[in-house]
Amino acid sequence: MNSGFLKQWCxxxxxxxxxxxxxxxxxxGQWNHIFGDPILxxxxxxxxxxxxxxxxxxxxSHRYKESLLHGK
Numbered sequence: 336m337n338s339g340f341l342k343q344w345c346x347x348x349x350x351x352x353x354x355x356x357x358x359x360x361x362x363x364g365q366w367n368h369i370f371g372d373p374i375l376x377x378x379x380x381x382x383x384x385x386x387x388x389x390x391x392x393x394x395x396s397h398r399y400k401e402s403l404l405h406g407k
């Protein structure tokens with residue numbers, strides 16, 4: 336998902352009226368690199384995590400380990 340799409344989506348939709356599933360390999364602190372504007376980034380993250388359940392996976396990626404084993 337590119338940042339332009341997410342910016343537009345957040346402006347056009349009421350995020351509290353619908354469920355959102357989102358996935359990222361970046362920590363929230365690294366999202367400034369995507370949006371380029373710290374204030375916009377903070378606003379988007381605030382809207383996404385308000386009333387949310389965050390599931391954080393720690394450890395190595397199984398897909399990454401498999402790709403190393405198979406030389407991909």
